[in-house]
Amino acid sequence: MAEPQPPRAARIVVYVLFFLLGIAVSVCGAFVQALWPPVGVLLALAATGATFYAGLRITGTRLGAGLPAAGWFLAMLLLIVPRPEGDNVLWSNATSLAWLFAGSVLGVICATLPTRTSWFPGVPGPPR
Template identity: 45%
Template structure:
């Protein structure tokens, strides 16, 4: 649900306040994906909000039969979609986060 909310808000902000809105939307998207990774410690923490973000962003990019669209044609919406997908992939393929309280090496008996 949070991914869909960030995707919807980012879709509206990125075109309204270009170019600052685009940077703000991409920062929010990156924070969402990294936060999911940090909280869960797994790639599933990126995938769950990523799917919600993608559904909202793609759903808003499709036009209605009346001709109404949220995304306008141009570089900004394309940068938002591709940048958001790139951030999801980057956050999902990061190294594993170190576990707190554990020492590297052998277990003591």
């Protein structure tokens, strides 16, 4: 009943790439959301959600959505900590907090979606 999985080495490479992509989206999103305040948050959230959802659909596993989310959280932890000089990447303003909260929610949602179904919710998947 289960669909065949790609070879193990290929899956590991894809998982590592999605982890690194999660880090890149987090770093880029931190600057985009601050650069264009109302629109930048939406743009950063769209990229974040697309990364998590693509990891889920391309790998067909929840780990495919969880690893970009883990990379995203790891980069967020590093960006939240202030530097000794007093510089911050993320401030405690509304846009930074909205991006942090909504990105976390997107990560949880994508990591709990069903795997190996159709690309869009409500559309039947391929016959088994």
